[in-house]
Amino acid sequence: MAVSLFWYMVEFARFEWIKKFLFAKTAPLITPAHFRGFPEPTGKACQHALFCMMVCPAPGAIEVLHEGDGWKPKIHKGHCIRCGLCVEACPNGVLRSGRVLETMWDQGTSLLFSFRIAIDPDLCMGCGNCCTACPVNKLADAQMGAGGHSATDEVIMRVQGGDILVLHEEKCTGCKTCEQSCPNDAIRIARILEGIQQPIQKPSPEAGP
DSSP states (O other): OHHHHHHHHHHHTOHHHHHHHHTOOOOOOOOOTTOOOSOEEOSOOBOOOOHHHHHOSSTTSEEEEEETTEEEEEEOTTTOOOOOHHHHHOTTOOEEOTTHHHHHHHHTEEEEEEEEEEEOTTTOOOOOHHHHHOHHHHHHOTTOOTTOOOSOTTSSEEEETTEEEEOOGGGOOOOOHHHHHOTTOOEEEEEEEEEEEOOOOOOOTTSOO
16 A cells, blocks of 8 residues: 555656646637627618517517617627527628628528418408508508508508408518507418528639739
């Protein structure tokens, strides 16, 4: 036992071991290329499309606020999970996180939003509240009456024959104002998110500078 303890002490009393023990250094922390931090503004103007808020899977992580003369997205770091979906969904490149934005530009990828308007005929009573509340309808027909009737076909929807007739579903912005105005919860807006990739236009080798 004494012999074993002696050689144990000899092994750990070596100068090289003591030097490494007292002056140990860890490798420097290097941020990997795939790291995604919290979304940060790129300096581009926000157009208030609100796609970032629609796609965010973490409730309360992002909101778009009116500051000064324009809109600005605000990230709440206590809720944000750094998934980068808000960066991909923004059509104007307002946010960046890691190399998400640059990868989208290099590969020609993006997220495409579309909206579907579903009306339950059993619940709908044709009051027209959804039609008159719709902000797109107000722009298309400023003279739309309280009953939701309209003489133009440029509106998203209108009351016709006692029912809600959807004319231009593609104009829907997904604001869900119609849902909030319906007294019977008869209308629903479904937000559909689709990932797309467009061919990248690369310069021809014969083209000059």
